[in-house]
Amino acid sequence: MIYNLIIIGGGPAGITAGIYASRQRMKTLLITKELGGQIAEKAVDIENWPGNIKIAGPNLVNNFISHLKKQEVEIKYGEVRKIEKENNNFTIRTTENEKLFSSAVIIATGADPRPLEVPGEKEFIGKGVSYCVTCDGPLFKNKDIAIIGGGNAGFEAAIFMTNYASKIYILEYGSEIKADAENQEEAKKSKNIEVIKNAIIKEIKGDKMVNGLVYENSVTKKIKNLKVQGVFVEIGSQPATSLAKGLVDFNERDEIKVEFETFQTKTPGLFAVGDVNTGKYKQIITAAGEGCKAALAAYEYVKKQK
Secondary structure, three states, rough: EEHHHHHEEEOOHHHHHHHHHHHHHOOEEEEEEEOOOOHHHOEEOOOOOOOEEEEHHHHHHHHHHHHHHOOOOEEOOOOEEEEEOOOOOOEEEOOOEEEEEEEEEEEEOOOEOOOOOOOOOOOOOOOOOOHHHHHHHHHHHEEEEEEOOOOOHHHHEEEHHHHOOOEEEEEEEOOOOOOOOHHHHHHHHOEEEEEEOOEEEEEEEOOOOOOEEEEEOOOOOEEEEHHHHHEEOOOOEOOOOOOOOOOEHHHHOOOOEEEEEOOOOOOOEEEEOOOHEOOOOOOHHHHHHHHHHHHHHHHHHHHOOO
């Protein structure tokens, strides 16, 4: 059997693509390890989803899933190992050694934030530990926070958080700050941003919520404690793109290059949406919008192949 469309990934981008593909009466299969994506685990209260002034991440995910399951979309729980293309059809190889066939494919596998891998990190995800300042930043109004990472992402996060936090610590592992000079200069204008270099994070502490951070100075070897109510991890992300090697072009961060009108890759019929592509803004709403556009573009592509 050959599907019209196979969607790989069950986050906001993949789910929205599934809904729109169903509306176009496409025979669609969605493959995912689990439905919901990052917001199922890491977003606490979401305050920028239109129509909901505030909604808990799990509740929004449940809304997405309920909507998807009312569509004529086949859902398969699993993981894709490789995408191949021969003539006009794609072959999807799963980790269970299954072979599935489709006329078009949408990659919506997302990108996982690179974790610190320190004690307390996993325990306090959603309880003070966050990987997205634009998602969770407003929840830390008038609180002291730590941002881990002295690159552009860390400094941009700190600058954004000057709108909310009372005190912002930027902790950089190395002895040199990696952020662009422009971001460093902007951060210096704020009296509530403090940069700490040579900081090796040892532990995130808390009770029900985060209340402290322990780090070691790599030069003096002294252990220091910061009293903070929030920790934002900004040390990069790991896009799940290896399954498409040979069919797409990547940037230096292994994100997939696409044409931003249709989100098609260099391979006709293969699309990439959400955090997995080179788009600058990584938001729930932008991922959903990209899923919509790619599904409509996939419909047009499949129609032309008949």
